[in-house]
Amino acid sequence: MSEPSSKACFDAKAFLKTLTSRPGVYRMIGTDDKVLYVGKAKNLKRRVSSYFTRALNLRIQRMVVQIERIEVTVTHTEAEALILENNLIKSLKPRYNVLLRDDKSYPYIYLSTDQPFPALSFRRGSRKGGGRYFGPYPSAGSTRETLQLLQKLFPVRQCEEGFFRNRSRACLQYQIKRCSAPCVGLISETDYREDVRHAELFLDGKTSTVVDALVARMEAASAALAFEQAALYRDQIKLLNRIQERQYVSGERGDLDIVAVALQAGTACVQVFFIRAGRNLGNKAFFPTIPAGAEAGAVLSAFVAQYYLEKAVPAEIILSHAGEDQTLLEQVLGEQAGRRVRISHRLRGERARWLQMALNNAELALKARLASRIDMQGRLERLQQALGLDESPSxxxxxxxxxxxxxxxxxxxxxxxxxxxxxxxxxxxxxxxxxxxxxxxxxxxxxxxxxxxxxxxxxxxxxxxxxxxxxxxxxxxxxxxxxxxxxxxxxxxxxxxxxxxxxxxxxxxxxxxxxxxxxxxxxxxxxxxxxxxxxxxxxxxxxxxxxARSRKTSVLEALPGIGPKRRQRLLKQFGGLQELTRAGVEDIARVDGVSLKLARLIYQAFHEES
Incomplete structure (x- = not known):
């Protein structure tokens, strides 16, 4: 089907004469009222005019000739326009915009600090109510991994409240040393609170404080000749030190995200590394839908806007490529977070190394996606939709x-x-x-x-x-x-x-x-x-x-006087069980270590069995 010409479908000159110079959002609409593109502008007249008064790349030219009308929404500020643009892109899913499909709420670790015996649990969605939330984590898997790690370090309960209140005896968690059984009074509230405090410090990135406290408790237990308890503290300290070496980002102690993009064959992969309190919580790959000819900077700007608006924002976001509207994004995200948010892309030293690692991960994930997306990835996405999951199962x-x-x-x-x-x-x-x-x-x-x-x-x-x-x-x-x-x-x-x-x-x-x-x-x-x-x-x-093993070996194993070595010798001598069953008493007795009496027992056992 041929594309309509812009002159036949849309009178740009007449429209531009009526257009305001105030900030706002514009929607370019094609046939059947389908929205082609949503954009924002500090000056609507100047921005929309640029589509009709200057040389455009091929992708934009193809879009412009399909326009039948343009609708605008005037806002007070450019920041308001950015937020409205983001909401419209998510709801309308225009063909020529970068679209981030993965728009779910991310998981957190929740600590119910308002209870006598607080519990740690997996939470997703709204973060209202009492207690503390730690995260966000890049996936449900990384959240559960951290919860398991916490149970190894600090035996804080992770059971549901109904399960906790109806226990008459300690559950399996206590038996495998993953809980101190507060449900049946096997630990005092004071001692339990100390474990909770250490878990909070660990999740806040204050591992050194936890180690110092455990060292003091280990020394006190050793002085009191409680060597078994001292050994438990020693093991906790060793595990904490190993975790600290593995998880901490060199030179970092704050919250930041490292965002890198790779483009190939009309497909984009955005890789995000999550650093919280200096700890590397893991990374996640996103595959936004992009229009043909999209550039890395534009993809990153669209990703940052769609991903971070209305979500928890770290103090700093590091980008692999210079994005568009960086100053505006910093302003809007800072207002949302209630503090300054910095967006940067030119780095040196250790940070440059981490950014390169994120970029390498994006390239590798993109290659894997291109190789297998027709098969396994597509089936996983369909399964996610069928079961109503928040994310594709890994x-x-x-x-x-x-x-x-x-x-x-x-x-x-x-x-x-x-x-x-x-x-x-x-x-x-x-x-x-x-x-x-x-x-x-x-x-x-x-x-x-x-x-x-x-x-x-x-x-x-x-x-x-x-x-x-x-x-x-x-x-x-x-x-x-x-x-x-x-x-x-x-x-x-x-x-x-x-x-x-x-x-x-x-x-x-x-x-x-x-x-x-x-x-x-x-x-x-x-x-x-x-x-x-x-x-x-x-x-x-x-x-x-x-x-088969049972039927082949049960006869010999049941006979007294035949251990593993003698049984092996018999099977090797005759080349297997089948040949042994055919052998006579005299043949069996020729095997080294087998007497005539034992040979008769073996022979009788096989023939009675048959």
Missing amino acids: RMECFDISHTRGEKTVASCVVFNAEGPLKSDYRRFNIDGITPGDDYAAMRQALERRYTRIKKGEVALPDILFIDGGKGQLSTAHEILVELGIAGLTLVGVAKGPDRKAGMEQLFLFGDSTPIILPADSPALHLVQQIRDEAHRFAITGHRQRR
Whole structure:
């Protein structure tokens, strides 16, 4: 379809004669009332005139010839125009603007300081009410990682209030030394408050103060001959020092964000490193939609406006490229934060090195995106939309149970990340001590073993936990997670649909009675099916191997007088169990270390078994 000419669609000269020179926002509108572009201006007449009175790049020329009318909104100041522009871009999503799709609220760590025994928890969204908030963190995963780290350092409870108030005995958190059990009075309020104070100091970046306090307590415990307690303080100090070496940014003690952009093949990646109280909280990649021919500075300016307006703003933002309207952005963000906000891009020394690292990360993430965005990234984004998640999941786990009439039950755990199956993190669990065929008990045992390790910090916590089953299995999983004090992940049951046909699966989110039924051609459903089928395959393989080992070795293992070395010697001599079962008594007795009496026992065992 050919594009209409600007003369036929829009009389620019007549419009410009009526246009004010005051600050405001303009909206360029094309056919079918579709907004093409939203912009702001200190002087509306001068800014809009520039689209029709000077040479423009090809991208702007293509936009201008589609204009049918222009609407303006006059504001008191340019700062007001910037805020209005940002809101209109988010709501209208114009084709020729840079669009940041990832507009969610970021997670924080919340400390309920208004309670006798405060709790640490994962929070997202509004930060109203009592207590303290620490963050924001770049992702749910980095927030949970910090919460796990805090439990190692300071045994402050992380359970929900309802769970805390209804305990009659200490939970698993106390048993694995991740909580001091204030719920049943195993710690005084004074001692508990001291742990809370240390956790606050750590989150504020005052690790040295915490270390000094722990050193004093260690020395006091040692002087009182409480060597076991002194050793605990010593271990805390060692861990804190290692964390400080790993997390602190050289020469920094304040709050700042490092923002770098990479452009390639019409795609942009913006990488943000979050530094809070001198600590590197991690980084996150964003992939805004950009118009053709967009330049790095323009992309960064649009990103900063859309990302930071109406959010917590650090004291300083470092950019990889000079952005447009830098002074205006500093003014508006400073007014929003109630203090000065500095935006800079020309750096030296250590800061330049960190900025280069952010730029390298942006380039690497962009290359990975271009290589795989058609497949895995697209399916993850569709899954995010289907489940109503705040962010695209970066790590997912799925559990399945396999057995034959209750024999040799095996549970599987498979892990997927943004690149697909993460086979190095796959795990199997041999299930024992349950009623044969009790899948609920098997799932409970597997989840308890897996997520106890996660609570100890040995394994990363996933964003989504898939359970192969319906509401019953889902409830069992939720009970285990509550018992372990694990929150912040999405729990999904994958139930087979009518006639157990592929494409008819029902997804149950815990707490929702109505299942999510996706179309058979949905990329999100295909991803769930792949994860579920991989868990099923891994469980069946493990079960078959366990059953085969049992049937091959149980006969020899049950015989008295045959230990591991003699058993190995027999199998090597005959080239395997199958040939051993065919051997006669005399043949077996020829093996070194096997008497004629023992050979008869072996022979009889095999033939009675058969």
